[in-house]
Amino acid sequence: MKEFIYTLLSLLEYTVRALLLLKIFRTWLPFKQSFKRTGKYILCTQCVVTQYLLSETRLLKRVLYGEDMMVDRSIKSAVIVILCAAVTFVFSLWLFEGKKSVKGYLSANFYALLELCRFAWYAFCIPVLHQMSAIVSAKAAEGNVSFERVNLWLLTAEVVWNFLMGAGNCILLYLVISWYCRTLEGIEKKCSGAELLFLAFPSITGFVFCIFLRGILYSQKEGEVRFLFEDYPGTRILVIALTFLMVGMIMVSIKAFTELVKRHEEKSRLIVYENQIEEMAQHVKDVEDLYDGIRGMRHDMKNNIYAMKLLLKESMEDKNGASCAEAQKYLAQMEESLEGLDYPVHSGNPVTDVVLGRIYRQCRKEKIHFTCDFYFPKGEKFPVYDICILLNNALDNAVEACARLTEREGAGKKVFLRSYEKRNLFFIEIKNGFDGRLLKDDNGNFLTTKENEGIHGIGIQNMKKCVEKYFGRIEFSVDRGYFVTKIMLQEGKERMK
Secondary structure (H helix, E strand, O other), X not given: OHHHHHHHHHHHHHHHHHHHHHHHHHHHOOEOHHHXXXXXXXXXXXXXHHHXXXXXXXXXXXXXHOOOOOOOEHHHHHHHHHHHHHHHHHHHHHHEXXXXXXXXXXXXXXXXXXXXXXXXXXXXXXXXHXXXXXXXXXXXXXXXXXXXXXXXXXXXXXXXXXXXHHHHHHHHHHHHHHHHHHHHOOOOOOOOHHHHHHHHHHHHHHHHHHHHHHHHOEEEEOOEEEEHHHHOOHHHHHHHHHHHHHHHHHHHHHHHHHHHHHHHHHHHHHHHHXXXXXXXXXXXXXXXXXXXXXXXXXXXXXXXXXXXXXXXXHHHHOOOOHHHXXXXXXXXXXXXXHHOOOOOOOOOOHHHHHHHHHHHHHHHXXXXXXXXXXXXXOOOOOOHHHHHHHHHHHHHHHHHHHHOOOOOOHHHOEEEEEEEEEOOEEEEEEEEEOOOOOOEOOOXXXXXXXXXXXXXXXXXXXXXXHHHHOOOEEEEEEEOOEEEEEEEEEOOHHHHO
């Protein structure tokens, strides 16, 4: 009966730990595609099974503690904790996406918090065990109590204390991990090496401290058991204080990390807004240049007409034809000036015409072949401002990629743009040549090849924000040597939102 109760209590405690382990991992990392449905069950099962096998199986107890299966020194129990953390790390490599270093940090962090909460609660509950033992001993000393009843009282006190230990440890661990996950909620958890080291250092320190405590907590020699808290009573308060300080260090590091991420996101948003303002200023400048040219041509038109009359009159009188050649040359110059005022691309919207005209002239300057089959969506489905943000950023990236190509790679200096509609969906597709280099991190995000990494990705952030407003998608791929950007927007979603 006693073994059954202890096994049941252990399984309940292991199950709670497994659920909290799942909670802390899912706050940081997504499951791999093949484990979207089964991953949580696999992780929880391995946590429960690993702890049960290492703690309760007789065969493994013999391997860890010897034939008598007695833990004569508390340091031996540290092996179980280290093995559990190692097995969790191996399973996380199999189940989750993301960096290995992040998975290692989460495994160490969970077991550090588990051990710190356990030791803090253990040191706090030791007086309760002593008090219950004293009450049972006083009752037994009265002499009118049977031996069986005393054994029952001792067993009850032992079960109650173990229940208090397990329940208290689980509640304390739940409170800490809930705060941990709540603090990280909504935060983009992308860590550089330095940031991850900053986060991992308190966890590793706490984990090592708990292993040290297991090494000195108790020992048995020649039948005599020595407990740290009995030999040095003041260490109990010291252990409680140190464990809570270690937990506090972990929590402070997480709080500092979230504040840094929020500041970085704020800075990124400011850069995004500055980038959008620059784009608007560029649009205004393009339109102003167009109108200035029109006003200038209108102002000079009378003079041009008068000059043409004189040249025509002279050409009629000039038998050598020199004046006629001059007139043709003058007409060619006027035609060239008028071409600069015309839109080279007609998309069905004057604002996108300005944007695409700028890209067209930029491609001519860089000797890039630009093919445009873009038509602005009919009606008032999408604001022109958002469409211009998508076109500006995507086409600027495409032109920049083509401009980096060498003379040998000149055949790939091509940009293709097209758009089409399907029911309430609007699609934009851009293909451009590039040098074939695509650098990605462990999360699949593109790494910059630019010198100024601080502002890298702002254009893509702009595009993603626009796409999210319309519950759309943006995808990047490579097709037959061309980099392809595909954008999908859904009509009406922005207004409904």
